[in-house]
Amino acid sequence: MLQSWKEVLPGDHYRVQADGQLHSFDQRVITCLYQPLIGIEAASMYFTLWQEIDDSEEFLTHHHLMGTMNVSLDRILSARKKLEAIGLLQTLKKKAASPGQFLYRLEPPLTPDLFFKDGFLNLFLYRQIGPREYKKLSLQFADVPVQIDSYEDVSAHFDDVFESISTSESVDETIAAQSPGSWKARAEAPKISFSNAFDFKKLDMLLSDAILSEDALTDEVKLSIEKLAFVYQMDPYDMSRALQAAALHTGTVDIEKLRKEVRDFYLLEHGPDEMPALYERTQPQEEREIKDIEPQNEEEQLIAWYERNSPYQLLEALGRGSKPAAxxxxxxxxxxxxxxxxxxxxNVLIDYISKVNDHNLNKSFVEKVAAQWARANVRTVRQAMTYAREEQRKREQQKPASSARSTKRPYRKTSQNEHHEVVPEWMKNQSQQEKQPSSNDDEVKQRAKWLEDYLNSI
Structure with a gap:
């Protein structure tokens, strides 16, 4: 679970501020376009904070927010981080304040036009809701122009309606023109940022000066590169090929052409019916067990590894560093x-099946076990390891029956290369481990070496 007390306490104060003017239409945009990505609780938190903008002259407490939303502080923190990650909230914390003081700045969402042209968030939405609902939403927000060829403009001009006042009746124009202060305006939606920075230094080394000018990689182009690299899992080498193809005849980077080149490259590698991997690539923080603590034993070390690495990285480890097969x-x-x-x-599921099935990820076997775990609502790594042990126990119980059947057919020869299932140490029956508490030094070193080799193969 998320340890919210390390970041915020119920008694900590907060106030809300909007970065510019928010409009009622923004509610529809967040509900239809953002909520499928961030979930109902994050969207609810945004709307709740929106209603508290006018009340924020005095500080409110997070205990008040917990009561208003009727959720725990852990869930509020999780919702807050989703809003921050997707660019709808900026969180500022006052230094050395007791109790803590937070300033929540609500950011406006992207307009539908910018959202569907983003090349990043719209892909996440497509993957989340599917092509049918995506098309329905895009039509819902489409700007359908009205044919005005048969119309004429009969609007009145300013001087047709209003008259200028005389100089004697006017106020001091200098004072009016120099009125101090600032007024509310519509702010631009902030750019999405990434904690794992793209390696632009390596990219620069791979680019040809004859194709791309020095100033071709503007801030806008770099942000697009980061988004595309994240969505399509591209390294600097593949991105350099796409960039040079997009800028071949002009020397500058057209972002739409770059997106097309990256998509074409992805489709060439993965096939025409594939979408890029848009899932969260590591275990969500709120579902992690080993956080901010050192693992105390082999099993906890494995749990930490499964939690901190992605399925893609696991496949790389199983392939001894080679690129996973499509x-x-x-x-x-x-x-x-x-x-x-x-x-x-x-990760646990794939690692388990790979080890007991001679490194073969049989599709039907994988889907069968995954469906069982999904029905059982397996959410954490430890739960998955428990279910894997149970699955292995059932397989072990089926062995005597198969052995008995084989004795009835003596003519069948046994192959010298008969397959023996190999399972990780953590999958062995816990009761056996409890019965043998006194392992000799050689066994301890052997298990430690196995774990070290496994972890070093990442």
Missing amino acids: PDLRLIENLMFDTKLNPGVV
């Missing part, structure tokens, strides 16, 4: 989209 990536992506299993849970 069919395996498609299997995992479809698995996570259909079953909604967390990435850490999928």
Whole structure:
């Protein structure tokens, strides 16, 4: 669970401020376009804070917010982080204040036009709601022009209605023109930022000066590169190829052309029916067990590894550093989209099946186990490991029956290369481990070496 007390306490104060003017139409945009991405609680928090803008001359407490939303502080913190990540909220904390003082600045959402042209958030939305609902939403927000060829403009001009006042009746124009202060205006939606920065230094080394000018990588182009690299999992080498193709004849980067080149490159690699991997690539913070503490034993070390790494990284580890095969990536992506299993849970599932099935990710076997875990609402890595142990126990119980059947057919020869299932140490029966508490030094070193080799293969 999320340890909210490390970041915010119920007694901490906050006040709300809007970055510019928010309009009623923004509510519709957030409900229809953002809520499928951030969830109902994050959207509810945004609307709740919106209503408290006028009340924020005095500080409110987070205990008040907990009561207003009827949710725990952990869930409020989780919703807040989603709003921050997607660009709808900026959180500022006053230094050395006791109790803590927070300033929540609500940011306006993107307009529908910018959202559907974003090339990033719109892809997340497409993956989340599917092509049918996506098309329905895009039509709902579409700007359908009215044919005005058969109309004429009969609007009145300013001087047709109003008259100028005489100089003697006017106020001091100098005072009016120099009135101090600032007034509310519509602010631009902030740019989305990434904690894992794209390696632009390596990208610069791969680009040809003959194709791209020095100032071609503007801030806008760099932001687009970061988004596209995140969505399509592109490294600097592949991105350099797409950039040079987009700027081949002009020497400048057209963002739309760059998006097309990246999409074409992705489709060439993965097939025409594939969408990029848009799932959360590591276990969500609120579902992690090993956070801010050191693992105390081998099992906790494995839990921490499964939580901190993505299924993509697990496939790389299983392949000893080689790039994961496209069919395996498609299997995992479809698995996570259909079953909604967390990435850490999928790590346990894939690692388990790979080890007991001779490194073969049989599609039907994987989907069968995933469906069972989804029905059981397996959310954490430890739960997944418990279910994996139970699955292995059932497989072990089926072995005597199969052995008995084999004795009835003595003519069948046993292969010298008969497959033996290999399972991780954590999957072994816990009761056996309890019965053998006194392992010798060689066994301890062997297990430690196995774990070290496993972790070093990442």
